Amino acid sequence: MDFGRSEQPGGVEVPLALKILIAGGFGAGKTTMVGALSEIPTLSTEEVLSDAGIGIDDVTAIDRKETTTVAMDFGRITLKDDLVVYLFGTPGQDRFWFLWDELASGALGAVVLADTRRLTDCFPSVDYFERHGTPFIVAVNCFHSVQPHSVAEIAAALDLDPGVPVVLCDARDRLSSRDALVRLVQHVLHRTVAAR
Amino acid sequence: MNRGPGGTWYDDEAGPVVRPYAMTRGRTRPVQDLDVVALILAVQDSVPVGGGFEPEHVHILESARRPISIAELAAHLDLPLGVVRVLIDDLVGAGCVVVRPAPTTAELQSRRLLEAVIDGLRAI
Numbered sequence: 001m002d003f004g005r006s007e008q009p010g011g012v013e014v015p016l017a018l019k020i021l022i023a024g025g026f027g028a029g030k031t032t033m034v035g036a037l038s039e040i041p042t043l044s045t046e047e048v049l050s051d052a053g054i055g056i057d058d059v060t061a062i063d064r065k066e067t068t069t070v071a072m073d074f075g076r077i078t079l080k081d082d083l084v085v086y087l088f089g090t091p092g093q094d095r096f097w098f099l100w101d102e103l104a105s106g107a108l109g110a111v112v113l114a115d116t117r118r119l120t121d122c123f124p125s126v127d128y129f130e131r132h133g134t135p136f137i138v139a140v141n142c143f144h145s146v147q148p149h150s151v152a153e154i155a156a157a158l159d160l161d162p163g164v165p166v167v168l169c170d171a172r173d174r175l176s177s178r179d180a181l182v183r184l185v186q187h188v189l190h191r192t193v194a195a196r
Numbered sequence: 197m198n199r200g201p202g203g204t205w206y207d208d209e210a211g212p213v214v215r216p217y218a219m220t221r222g223r224t225r226p227v228q229d230l231d232v233v234a235l236i237l238a239v240q241d242s243v244p245v246g247g248g249f250e251p252e253h254v255h256i257l258e259s260a261r262r263p264i265s266i267a268e269l270a271a272h273l274d275l276p277l278g279v280v281r282v283l284i285d286d287l288v289g290a291g292c293v294v295v296r297p298a299p300t301t302a303e304l305q306s307r308r309l310l311e312a313v314i315d316g317l318r319a320i
Contacts, residue, residue, distance in 0.1 A: 007294035043271035079316025
């Protein structure tokens, strides 16, 4: 394959890097899934936001402008010499949409992790990706290998568009998490083909 | 927690000695928007002498001997993404590093690319 690119004549080939988001409510297993898939210990990077970045437009607040630090966990999977995937856990707090925009822009797609004991926790992620046209699947994290609800019941409860895949997974398990990613990329491929 | 008698913060709890954006001389926006997965590669061995470069510029240059993402650089340097973007912009301007931007939406819709990702994932 030839996804690498030399940025100067005769220079080192720079791989193509893709971004996949792992979203879902607090405690749904985002960091666990990133850790299960990543070839490096999970890293954390920070963005410092001023009030202006988190949607406060009140000019009287300028004198007491405060900053907030939001951490994002991420990991890496090298697929080939010239193809790398970075997995980003989305910040949990819904008020950091500004950062979501930055992450979702140019992302290949997203896995929304759902915990059926708190299904409503994943609604904001589903809403966000639907609104922004980001391809996503819902992966139901089965912590205890027992899932009392069928995939169809969960899809109905989430009121997903037909065609959005729902899969069962164990975020602690590398292969199970890998299969969820494969399902996501297949979904992206099908959407792309259908759009032509 | 390392707290003194008067509730004073010490060591790491006191926060960074230099406020993050001091090393960018207050600049918060780089000229070009760099995605967290844009990859950086050093093409010079050192920063120009007398160019106003900080130790962090040198650190980035050394970390980018092999291609490395903006997100990894920020994590390794323990600096906010916004700061790292400005510093990288300085290095691009000085011809010290090259950037491979993240793929465009059109590139992401390449069937060949998507199939390669699926094949690659199945092999891990």
